[in-house]
Amino acid sequence: METDSIMQDPWISLKAFTTARIALGRTGTAVPLEEVLRFRMAHAHARDAVFSTMDIKGLTTQLQALQLPVLVLHSLAADRYEYLQRPDKGRRLDDASIATLSAAGSQAGSDVAIVIADGLSATAVNRHAAPLLQELLLLLRDAGLSLAPACMVQQGRVAVGDEAGALLQARVVLVLIGERPGLSSPDSLGIYLTFQPRPGLTDESRNCISNIRPEGLSYKAAAGKAFYLLQESLRRQLSGVQLKDNERLIE
Structure with missing residues (x-):
């Protein structure tokens, strides 16, 4: 299909401000082939993200x-397929992990537990x-807050941080987790904050910071927002x- 046969959308200038799929144009009554191929590629990236695995060695380093x-x-989810079919199992730790955290938590409580889940x-x-x-970490350490060992949870959902935080006897848990992939953001990271974490809590007990990535909310802005909420959470319990x-976004 020749390029000059594609009818441009009048909103095309707005594409400079968003990665959303807008102003695609048309050729006849159809979406242009180039946009169809871009959609299929974005869909493939999203599917790949769902089945991706944590780089345990690289992250540990x-x-x-x-x-x-x-x-x-x-x-408790043994593999990716069970994780996707049984969300409840992704919210709880297996026996070996509970034993590991029970031993670590018995040493001393901490102000903050950081949980990283896929x-x-x-x-x-x-x-x-x-x-x-x-x-x-720069903000947390400058504030003199004590940190529990970081937990990397494979096949984990947000609520798994409640159990991990409780076993570590942490006052607040921060869960860093990969968000549901979108067709323009297969690599969006989220932070969930919970005061006095314990199994059985639901979403109204958590604060969320979403879309953390260079194309979305920057690392510095996200860290500043998480630190503000953490301080307020500890102050107000x-x-x-x-x-x-209630804080202005840190640029």
Whole structure:
């Protein structure tokens, strides 16, 4: 199909401001072939992200360079297929992980536990968890907050952080997790904050910071927002719907 046969959409100038699929144009009554191929590629990237795996070795090396001890854990979901079919199993730790955290938590409680879970996009975790933590750890350490060992949970969902945080006797848990891939963002990372984590909590008990990636919310801005919410959570001893974000976004 010749390029001059494609009718341009009048909104085409807005494409410079978003990665959303807008102003695709048309050829006759159909979407142009180039846009069809781009859609199929984006869909393939999203599917690949769902079935990606955490780079345990690489992440461990990066976190140790940040002077953060690491514990490698696993949820009750044995593999990716069970994880996708049984969301409940992704929310709880297996017996070996519970034993590991029980031993670590018995030593001393901490202000903050950091849990890294693959979620629905390990690609996001592999790309963004370490650079985000590099920014966040500076703020946490400057504030004198004590840190539990970082937990990397394979086949984990958001709620797995509640059990991990409780076993570590942490006052607040921060869960870094790969978000559900979109057709323009297969590598979006999220942070979930929960005060006094324990199994059985639901979403209204958590605060969420979403779309962390260079094309979305920057590492520095996300770290600053997480630190603000963390400070407010510890000061007010709550989180979730009762904890409002009243701070201007840090650029």
